[in-house]
Amino acid sequence: YTLALSHPSCQQIDMVCIYCGRATNGTNSRRQKRNNQVWRKRKCKACGAIFTSHETIDLSCALMVDSGRPTPFISDMLFTEVLLALQDRKDCYLAAREVTSTVIRELLKLPTSPKIDPKQISQATSKVLRRLDKRAHLRYVAEHPSLQESRV
Numbered sequence: 001y002t003l004a005l006s007h008p009s010c011q012q013i014d015m016v017c018i019y020c021g022r023a024t025n026g027t028n029s030r031r032q033k034r035n036n037q038v039w040r041k042r043k044c045k046a047c048g049a050i051f052t053s054h055e056t057i058d059l060s061c062a063l064m065v066d067s068g069r070p071t072p073f074i075s076d077m078l079f080t081e082v083l084l085a086l087q088d089r090k091d092c093y094l095a096a097r098e099v100t101s102t103v104i105r106e107l108l109k110l111p112t113s114p115k116i117d118p119k120q121i122s123q124a125t126s127k128v129l130r131r132l133d134k135r136a137h138l139r140y141v142a143e144h145p146s147l148q149e150s151r152v
Contacts (some may be wrong), residue, residue, distance in 0.1 A: 017044035
C-alpha cells in the first residue's frame with residue numbers, strides 16, 4: 001500500500017479486542033501484495049487474547065474516479081464488469097475476484113493524486129484480462145468504446 005508505506009502513523013491506529021473491547025497491540029505485521037492487505041497478529045492488553053486482522057484500504061476514500069465530476073471508486077462495480085467479461089469460464093467468480101484485485105493493485109501504483117481517469121481503469125483492466133483470457137478481453141473491449149480505437 002502506498003498510503004500505509006508513506007504514512008507510518010497509519011499503522012498506529014488502535015484496534016479493540018474482539019472479545020473484551022479493550023485496546024490491543026500489533027505484535028506482527030506482513031504485507032500481502034496479492035490481496036492488497038496487511039495481515040496483523042494482535043494481542044489484547046487486558047485479557048491477553050490473540051487474534052489476527054486483515055486490514056485493507058478503503059478505496060472509496062483513497063481513489064476518486066474523475067470523469068468531469070469526481071466520484072468514489074467502487075471496487076464492486078469493477079468486479080461486476082470483470083465478471084460479465086469472464087462469464088463463460090467455469091471459475092468465473094474466482095477469476096473475477098483475482099482480476100479485480102490485480103487491477104486495483106495496478107491502479108494503486110498509478111496515481112500521484114487520488115484522482116483516476118475512467119480510461120486508466122479500463123486500460124488496466126483490459127491489460128490484465130488480455131493476459132488471462134483472450135475471449136474475456138475481447139468481450140470487455142467490446143463494452144468499452146474508448147478502448148476499441150486503441151485495440152491492436
